[in-house]
Amino acid sequence: MTACSVRLQIFLQLQAVNKELCSKFEACLGASPSRVEILHYLLEHEEVTQSALQKEVNIDAAAVTRHLKQLEAAGTIVRYKKAEDQRATWVKLEDEAKRHIEQSYQEKSQFVKETLAGFSEAELEQFLQMLSKVSENVSRVTKIELGGEDI
Amino acid sequence: MTACSVRLQIFLQLQAVNKELCSKFEACLGASPSRVEILHYLLEHEEVTQSALQKEVNIDAAAVTRHLKQLEAAGTIVRYKKAEDQRATWVKLEDEAKRHIEQSYQEKSQFVKETLAGFSEAELEQFLQMLSKVSENVSRVTKIELGGEDI
DNA sequence: CATCAATAGTTGATAGGTCAATAATATACT
DNA sequence: AGTATATTATTGACCTATCAACTATTGATG
Numbered sequence: 001m002t003a004c005s006v007r008l009q010i011f012l013q014l015q016a017v018n019k020e021l022c023s024k025f026e027a028c029l030g031a032s033p034s035r036v037e038i039l040h041y042l043l044e045h046e047e048v049t050q051s052a053l054q055k056e057v058n059i060d061a062a063a064v065t066r067h068l069k070q071l072e073a074a075g076t077i078v079r080y081k082k083a084e085d086q087r088a089t090w091v092k093l094e095d096e097a098k099r100h101i102e103q104s105y106q107e108k109s110q111f112v113k114e115t116l117a118g119f120s121e122a123e124l125e126q127f128l129q130m131l132s133k134v135s136e137n138v139s140r141v142t143k144i145e146l147g148g149e150d151i
Numbered sequence: 152m153t154a155c156s157v158r159l160q161i162f163l164q165l166q167a168v169n170k171e172l173c174s175k176f177e178a179c180l181g182a183s184p185s186r187v188e189i190l191h192y193l194l195e196h197e198e199v200t201q202s203a204l205q206k207e208v209n210i211d212a213a214a215v216t217r218h219l220k221q222l223e224a225a226g227t228i229v230r231y232k233k234a235e236d237q238r239a240t241w242v243k244l245e246d247e248a249k250r251h252i253e254q255s256y257q258e259k260s261q262f263v264k265e266t267l268a269g270f271s272e273a274e275l276e277q278f279l280q281m282l283s284k285v286s287e288n289v290s291r292v293t294k295i296e297l298g299g300e301d302i
Numbered sequence: 303c304a305t306c307a308a309t310a311g312t313t314g315a316t317a318g319g320t321c322a323a324t325a326a327t328a329t330a331c332t
Numbered sequence: 333a334g335t336a337t338a339t340t341a342t343t344g345a346c347c348t349a350t351c352a353a354c355t356a357t358t359g360a361t362g
Contacts, residue, residue, distance in 0.1 A: 006275045011172075011263045013282040015184060016209060018169040020289045021162075023350090028292065032318075033166060051340060058167060063319055065342060087327050087340040112162045115288045119281070124157045127281050130274070131164040137266045138171045141179065174320090183348080202310060214349055216312060238310040238357045309358075317350075322343105329338070 014134075021115065028111050029104055034059055036108060038067055039093075039101045042077065047092040165285075172266065179262050180255055185210055187259060189218055190244075190252045193228065198243040 026032050031039075037057045042048065054064045068091060071077045076097045079089050093101070116124065177183050182190075188208045193199065205215045219242060222228045227248040230240050244252070267275065 006272070006279055007263050007267050008260075010267060010275060010279050010282065012188075013279060013286065014165075014169060014172065017282050017286045017289065018165060019209070020286060021165065024289050024292055034318080037163075049340085054341095058170070059318090060320060061341070062321080062343080066318075069342095085328070085340085089341065109159075111292065112158050114292050115285055116158050116161065117288050118284060121157070123281070124161060126277075128157055128161050128164060130270070130278050130281075131161065131168050133269060134266055135164065135168050135171060137268050138168065138175050141175055141262065141265050185348080200310080210348090211350055212311070213313080213351080217348080220312095236310085236358070240311065303362105305360100305362085307358100307360080310356085311354105312356100313352105313354080315350105315352090318348095320345105320347075322345090324343080325341090327338100327340080329336100331336085332334090 025111060029107055031104075034063070035067060036104065038064075038071075039076070039097075040105060040108070042091060042093045043098060043101050043105070047090050049088040049090055051088065053091060175266075176262060180258055182255075185214070186218060187255065189215075189222075190227070190248075191256065191259070193242065193244045194249060194252050194256070198241050200239045200241055202239065204242060 022033055025036075029036055034057055038053065041053060041056050050064055050068065051061070054061050057064070068077065068079060072079055075094060077091055077093055079091050082088070082090060119127065173184055176187075180187055185208055189204065192204060192207050201215055201219065202212070205212050208215070219228065219230060223230055226245060228242055228244055230242050233239070233241060270278065
């Protein structure tokens with residue numbers, strides 16, 4: 001194995017962890033993180049427009065449309081327009097679906113808890129701050145100037 | 152916005168960061184992290200079998216096959232069999248490609264460095280350890296027992 | 303040696319994401 | 333009022349990953 005700097009290892013580990021996390025999550029919950037996010041948001045927000053939902057789950061509007069069409073076809077949600085604004089599509093959970101989704105809340109909580117087992121509250125805070133810092137850094141990066149020293 | 156526990160925020164932030172990171176990475180380097188991993192591994196390993204490569208980059212064998220076919224079609228790599236084992240396919244960079252990939256090494260280094268700006272060496276170590284711990288936790292999770300307290 | 307199992311790679315179906323183009327509606331501005 | 337611009341959602345083309353099924357080859361074992 002190549003000798004890697006800590007930075008590079010972090011970069012790789014971040015991606016590896018995320019992948020494992022998503023695939024395990026789906027195996028445990030029976031739906032992808034995005035799908036679960038959508039459903040949980042709907043559980044907490046009675047009705048919502050697609051665009052608001054899209055901002056929340058942070059995936060492309062096209063992907064949201066496709067998720068919602070599937071959920072509608074499965075009878076999990078209803079979609080409808082309102083007189084005020086004929087552009088917006090509102091989304092709402094079907095009553096029968098709510099109970100099932102409430103249960104998945106528990107599973108998600110438990111999942112998240114187990115993946116972060118062994119961290120003290122202080123460490124969790126710190127971890128979150130680190131992730132936030134990376135996020136800020138990433139959004140600042142635009143185009144790489146070459147010639148930086150090797151990492 | 153919903154009140155979220157720290158744990159849940161971490162979970163969401165982890166995914167968000169990863170997504171931004173991948174998309175910014177591709178914008179800066181002109182290829183996805185997976186693709187760049189493959190090329191960089193090949194730069195360091197003269198020749199390698201697909202299965203060895205696949206273990207390294209940690210994506211599905213099918214995805215590796217497709218990447219390599221594209222790279223071969225683009226003239227970046229060559230693929231060949233050896234007498235010893237007619238199953239294995241060996242992969243090697245074309246000479247002309249090496250120079251270009253060496254340059255992208257610099258870009259990647261710089262990118263990684265910038266995304267981790269503002270961290271002390273001690274913090275980086277700690278960050279890596281935290282990611283590793285999450286990774287271990289994830290691999291331990293198999294099936295969620297319901298009824299855990301809310302997070 | 304013949305068969306059975308393991309390994310390597312490929313392919314097709316599917317999933318879920320992106321972007322770009324488009325349609326319909328609402329809003330803002332002379 | 334009429335036109336330009338915004339917003340909202342949808343669609344199509346594409347990309348990259350997964351899994352399952354398959355082929356070809358090699359190795360192991362009765």
